[in-house]
Amino acid sequence: MKTGIVKDKRYLEHRTGDFHPETHKRLKVIYEMLEEVDMAGKFVEVPVRRAERDELLMIHSGRYVDLVAATDGKPHCSLDPDTSTSPGSYEAALLAAGGLCQAISMVISGELDNAFALVRPPGHHAERDRAMGFCLFNNVAIGARYAKESHNLKRILIVDWDLHHGNGTQHSFEEDDSILYFSTHQYPFYPGSGAFEQAGKGKGEGFTVNVPLPAGYGDGEYLEIFEKILKPVALEFEPELILVSAGIDIYMDDPLGGMRVTPGGFAGLTRSVMDISNECCDGKFVITLEGGYNLQGLSDSVKEILKEMAGLATIDKGLILGRADQNRLDRLIKHVARVHGGSWKGLIASP
Template identity: 40%
Template sequence: MKFGYREACLDHNTGPRHPESADRLRAIRRALTDRHGVSYVAADDTTRENVLGVHDEDYVDELAAFCEDGGGDWDADTVAVPETWDAVMASAGLAEWAAERALAGDDGRQTPFSIGRPPGHHAVEDDAMGFCFFNNAAVAAQTVIDSGDAERVAIFDWDVHHGNGTQDIFFDRGDVFYTSIHEESLYPGTGHLDETGTGDGAGTTLNVPLPPGTSHTAYLAALEEVLRPAIENFDPDLLLISAGFDAHEHDPISRMRVSTEGYGLLTESVRDIADDAGAALGFILEGGYGLDTLSESVRMVHEVFDGYRPARDADATPRDSARDVIEQAKDLDVPGL
């Protein structure tokens, strides 16, 4: 794979005990050392104009001034320093690079994966939250739509937390399909089954909130039975994966049970869905806070694109509680279901 990476993202210093630290990117880089086919691209920063495509101007100005004045605690979870401004512009630029390169035809072993930080999927139009300042996936999607490189973009968020910011930004839009599989009732408490969009965006939001303890078996069932038909019906030009790895069974801040091999299976599935939908495919890093599990999982994504075939358990079935949610999702008023 091609990995988008910028040293500026390391300078966003959240402090010694914060789970979203620069060590996350360092661990990923170490795990990819000497892996066949890995290359890095130092993509350009995003622009203020592109950020304003999805974020309120007053908020952007406030964040810039906050960083320039030395930063501090934006809220209880979200920390900034002067260097944070450069990091958020770099991280959003890396996400744009992933979207643009995917649409330019980079696929297979050249599939783009942006490993920027801070992450983005909790950032709403006019506020930062949940470690996120600018919504990287949303900036990327809006940028390629505005440039005319894509007419329709689908975003699949497999982070353990619901991407409330991405959903909110596109909730009334018909040209971006947002779908998420996440742990129910976890921060930020959004992403319910009945949140399916409004206005022009009616039917372009799809959430599958699974119960704690769910393994990749249910994720795969939800992908094939719910997300696949909805995404294929939407017919996107581009499928972006908001790729958080905090649903891993050993991640310190979630209760889900996705294995490293399970992330390989998820990668196979989204690759197949993109191929069948005729969509370009790009990955954008979100969460994942166990350094070993994060780095192993990103390496697994790379290995799948390098030819590895993760093992499937043909006899595995979702737990009844997860199956109930999947069946409810199949009855939602979303085209394709």
């Protein structure tokens, strides 16, 4: 497999302060892992570019883009109680969105089989007109709209397994039936959105699938949700491209989370998405990094994801599924089917 990676030292120039969880050290440990003997030379580096203003405006307002641009070179600007900038933050944010768009282009064109954008700042909380939850520009939303407008794709699936609900991504597409947003997230938790019944609006009704979870879900439960809920919906939707907002904050020892996913569990989720993409869209999928704040867990989990993507390893999904708590899952799947069974036929039979 030709797996691309988006990496650039300028992403480390977004400095959030010594005690902020979304630190530049997150990418530092990942980039160091890529130099290990079993990883070095195994991936294609994607040429990084800045996002164009017109690309940002597909998701964000001009006023907001100007607000973030005005922070360029300034020592410290607070955009949100959790979100601030440093002199290099605007440049990093442009490169994060632009790097993801470049990876998407290379996967759509067939230059790459798949790709992982190892970028920061993250993006899925960023709204049309404001920063939020460590995020400046909504990278995955910009990438999805870019794929539609620049490559004439008709249907795109966004899978968000971050610990936190991607409120900005949902709001970007909740009235759009061409971009399906699927999210698993700890609930109730920051940012407070993502209930089962938030299922889209107007012609986009049914095209937002939220799976809110209590704390304590691990590898087996997550993979079963992907196999029993995501897969039937995705196969019916038939996306031409799959984008993944990969939050590593569902890792078992993440300081901000309460989930129990191991590095092997991340490999299982990746394999599940790969299997879906192989059935729907010739294997075309691109991952972008969102959260994840345990540095060792972040490095170990990204490593397992990349090994799966590149065909360096193949996880046995059956072994992971055997560890799932079926009682908890049956109730959950039935709830999703009650909300979405009228939109997606495959969910009716799943419970």
